[in-house]
Amino acid sequence: MQKTILITGSTDGIGLKTAKTLVSLGHNVLIHGRNFEKVKEVEKSLKEISSKVIIQSYIADLSNLKDVINLAKNIMSKHKTLDIIINNAGIYKTANSVTEDGLDVRFVVNSVAPYFLTKLLIPLFHKKSRIINLSSAAQASVNIDAMLGKVQLNHGEAYAQSKLALTMITSVQAQEFKNNISSIISVNPASLLATKMVKEGYGIVGNDITIGSNILVSMALDDRFENIKGKYYDNDNNKFALPHPFGQDIQNCKMIVDTVEKILSSKFE
Numbered sequence: 001m002q003k004t005i006l007i008t009g010s011t012d013g014i015g016l017k018t019a020k021t022l023v024s025l026g027h028n029v030l031i032h033g034r035n036f037e038k039v040k041e042v043e044k045s046l047k048e049i050s051s052k053v054i055i056q057s058y059i060a061d062l063s064n065l066k067d068v069i070n071l072a073k074n075i076m077s078k079h080k081t082l083d084i085i086i087n088n089a090g091i092y093k094t095a096n097s098v099t100e101d102g103l104d105v106r107f108v109v110n111s112v113a114p115y116f117l118t119k120l121l122i123p124l125f126h127k128k129s130r131i132i133n134l135s136s137a138a139q140a141s142v143n144i145d146a147m148l149g150k151v152q153l154n155h156g157e158a159y160a161q162s163k164l165a166l167t168m169i170t171s172v173q174a175q176e177f178k179n180n181i182s183s184i185i186s187v188n189p190a191s192l193l194a195t196k197m198v199k200e201g202y203g204i205v206g207n208d209i210t211i212g213s214n215i216l217v218s219m220a221l222d223d224r225f226e227n228i229k230g231k232y233y234d235n236d237n238n239k240f241a242l243p244h245p246f247g248q249d250i251q252n253c254k255m256i257v258d259t260v261e262k263i264l265s266s267k268f269e
Contacts (some may be wrong), residue, residue: 001020001164002026002027002028002053003022003027003028003083003220003221004027004028004030004054004079004081004082004083004084004085005022005027005028005029005031005086005220006029006030006032006075006082006084006086006121007019007022007029007031007032007083007086007088008032008062008086008088008089008113008117009032009033009062009088009089009090010029010031010032010033010042010083010088010113011031011032011033011035011038011039011041011042012038012042013209014088014189014209014212014213014216015031015086015088015089016042017209017210017212017213017218018086018212018213018217019031019042019046019047020046020049021217022217022220023046023049023050023053023055024049024050026050026052026053027053027069028053028054028055028083029046029053029055030056030057030058030075030079031043031046031055031057031058032057032058032059032060032071032089033058033059034060034061034062035059036058036107039057039058039059040057041092041157042057042207043055043056043057043237051194055217056078058071058074058075062089062108062109062113062117063091063099063105063108063109064099064100064111065101065108065112065116065264065267066228067074068113068115068116068117068120069116069120071117072117072120072121075124075239076120076121076123076124077119077186078154079124080124081123081124081125081126081129082124082125082129083126083128083129083130084129084130084131084132084220085113085117085118085121085129085130085131085132086117086132086134086216086220087117087131087132087166088131088216089109089113089114090106090109090110090132090159090163091095091106091109091110091159092106092155092159093155094155096108096225097152097155097158098149098152099149101149101253103148103263103269104108104147104149104152104153104158104162105240106153106155106158106159106162107146107147107158107161107162107165109162110159110163110165110166111147111162111163111165111166111169111256111260112260112263112264114133114166114169115169115173115257116260116264117168118131118173119173122148122177122180125177125180125181126180126181127180127181127182128182128194128226129180129181129182130181130182130183130184130185130219130220130225130226131170131173131177131181131182131183131184131214132185132187132220132246133166133167133169133170133184133185133186133187134163134166134186134187134189135163135164135166135167135170135186135187135188135232135243136159136160136188137188137234137236138156138159138160138163138165139160139161139163139164139167139243139244139247140157140158140160140161140164140244140246141164141244141246142161142164142165142168142246142252142256143161144255145167145242145261146158146161146258147161147162147256147259147260147263148259148263150160161219163245164243164244164246165256166186167232167243167244167247167264168184168243168247168252168253168256168257169253169256169257169260170185170186170230170232171247171250171251171253172230172254172256172257173228173230173257174229174230175229178229181229182226182227183219183225183226183227183228183229184229184230185221185225185228185230185231185232185233186227186231186233186238186243187215187219187221187230187232187233187234187235188232188233188234189212189213189215189235189266190211190212190215190235190236191214198232201251212235213232215235219233232247232266
């Protein structure tokens with residue numbers, strides 16, 4: 001059955017490879033990026049793979065929460081249902097780590113934006129819909145003050161904390177959306193893949209990116225990932241696993257979501 005799949009951050013890396021595979025398999029793909037020219041170039045390349053599917057592109061800067069709202073509105077104006085969302089967009093290294101709102105851009109893009117976008121798009125989901133959140137093997141206890149922009153962290157610390165935060169958010173949203181969807185999973189697509197992020201962060205070329213895209217395609221389509229809510233999948237070991245100990249405490253998980261809601265309420269009250 002043909003699916004409609006939204007992939008954030010799909011103009012390069014794992015997101016782009018996943019989009020190409022899903023289009024080749026006959027699925028409709030909604031791509032997203034920050035740069036208009038780059039997004040349109042990717043849209044054109046995907047349409048060359050198949051003329052039998054719908055390819056739509058959306059422009060949004062996920063570090064700007066107003067852009068997240070506009071992105072959701074644009075998608076909802078064109079679609080009545082959404083089968084899968086892959087919250088793939090992420091940031092590791094940046095010249096300016098503080099947003100215009102005084103928040104840490106790594107937390108906003110990697111944690112707050114996927115939470116917010118998913119919540120806004122819930123009216124489009126149905127009993128068979130799936131939510132896939134890109135986590136990482138790099139995970140660390142979350143400093144709430146850093147999440148609120150009161151403390152500045154280095155790139156590695158902010159990335160690891162923001163990825164665990166998204167993993168924890170997945171656990172809480174699994175309860176919130178349990179009657180609206182089939183699955184919501186956080187996934188480490190595999191460590192040190194050949195992405196721009198790995199090259200920037202570690203100065204290495206990295207491993208075959210297909211390792212990461214293959215697990216995302218499987219999570220979107222395969223029966224074995226149906227009816228799974230709130231679990232973390234470690235693709236380094238090809239199995240569901242426990243996240244960092246800080247993320248295993250449900251009270252900590254609720255604290256993270258409460259902090260995200262505090263950020264959103266302060267922004268949009």
